[in-house]
Amino acid sequence: MNCDGVIRRVSSYIDGELEATVVEEIEFDLRECQDCTILVQQTRLTVHLYYDSDLVDFPVEVEARLHETLRRKIRQDRK
Amino acid sequence: MYCVTLAVQSIQPGLLANLVKTLTLSTPNPHRLPSKVAREDEHLLVAAAKSGDITAFEELVNRYERKIFRLTMNITRNREDAEDAMQDAFMKAYSHLDKFHEDSRFYTWLVRIAANEALMRLRKRRPNQVSLDEPMEGEDDFIPQQIQDWGPSPEQRYAQTEMRDILRSVIDELPPDFRVVFVLRDVEGLSTEETADAVGISEAAVKSRLLRARLKLRQKLDRHFRQDGKH
Numbered sequence A: 001m002n003c004d005g006v007i008r009r010v011s012s013y014i015d016g017e018l019e020a021t022v023v024e025e026i027e028f029d030l031r032e033c034q035d036c037t038i039l040v041q042q043t044r045l046t047v048h049l050y051y052d053s054d055l056v057d058f059p060v061e062v063e064a065r066l067h068e069t070l071r072r073k074i075r076q077d078r079k
Numbered sequence B: 001m002y003c004v005t006l007a008v009q010s011i012q013p014g015l016l017a018n019l020v021k022t023l024t025l026s027t028p029n030p031h032r033l034p035s036k037v038a039r040e041d042e043h044l045l046v047a048a049a050k051s052g053d054i055t056a057f058e059e060l061v062n063r064y065e066r067k068i069f070r071l072t073m074n075i076t077r078n079r080e081d082a083e084d085a086m087q088d089a090f091m092k093a094y095s096h097l098d099k100f101h102e103d104s105r106f107y108t109w110l111v112r113i114a115a116n117e118a119l120m121r122l123r124k125r126r127p128n129q130v131s132l133d134e135p136m137e138g139e140d141d142f143i144p145q146q147i148q149d150w151g152p153s154p155e156q157r158y159a160q161t162e163m164r165d166i167l168r169s170v171i172d173e174l175p176p177d178f179r180v181v182f183v184l185r186d187v188e189g190l191s192t193e194e195t196a197d198a199v200g201i202s203e204a205a206v207k208s209r210l211l212r213a214r215l216k217l218r219q220k221l222d223r224h225f226r227q228d229g230k231h
Helices: A003-014 A020-032 A034-050 A060-078 B002-009 B013-026 B036-050 B054-076 B079-095 B106-125 B160-172 B176-187 B192-199 B203-225
Strands: none
Touching: A003 A020, A003 A034, A003 B203, A020 A034, A034 B160, A034 B176, A034 B203, A060 B054, A060 B079, B036 B054, B036 B106, B054 B079, B054 B106, B054 B176, B079 B106, B106 B176, B106 B192, B160 B176, B160 B203, B176 B192, B176 B203, B192 B203
């Protein structure tokens, strides 16, 4: 497999979704190609950095309005 | 350490066990997916909420409100839309709790409702930017032109707040089509099938967009992380 083939499969490769024969071909390329090895490592790190990452603040006033809205809805439903 | 040891030694064994339990329960780690125990606990809370226990539903809201707001904000990139989508998602979850058959986790079900609410608002604001089509063959702008080493772990080179700012600014630059799939798959941890179901596209399209999203993000992070590029 050439480097272009590795790039197109890098996502499925790091997710472990490829068949064993394809994995073998990719890993053969990785042993030969420094660029592809770095690409796989960096893509894996990218996924790792974002996984369950807390990039959004949850303001207290947003939380308060949510609870108030839900309380109102529950009260209405119970009438 | 000495003070802690003394304090612990002066507590009776039963009280110590309770203290540990209290500390464990009152300090959940929001960065981890719920453990098996938490999942079983979630199942009990859902059962109680279904039978009309409002406190149980409130507990589910408290547990997931932060994550759901993160999701709706990550999809819409608009605070007003994100808040509306979150509120509507929890209200719909409450109204349709009897229709939740527990064939998936409550959290996954809730994420699907919230993703739909957020996508609806995003499509309304940017009608041409969130398509249901697969990317055209031959759209190769995601193929990296140049690959450079990032050097020692970027996680160690940047302070936590600095890293947070970088990750946030970079994900903001992703086209909405790709961002939505990436957020559901890689931030929220949904499966390919669940993501396809939530967005209304095929699993092949999810995989294709995820590949492009990951490679685009890597490319954008490269500006910050490459060894000679630290600002």
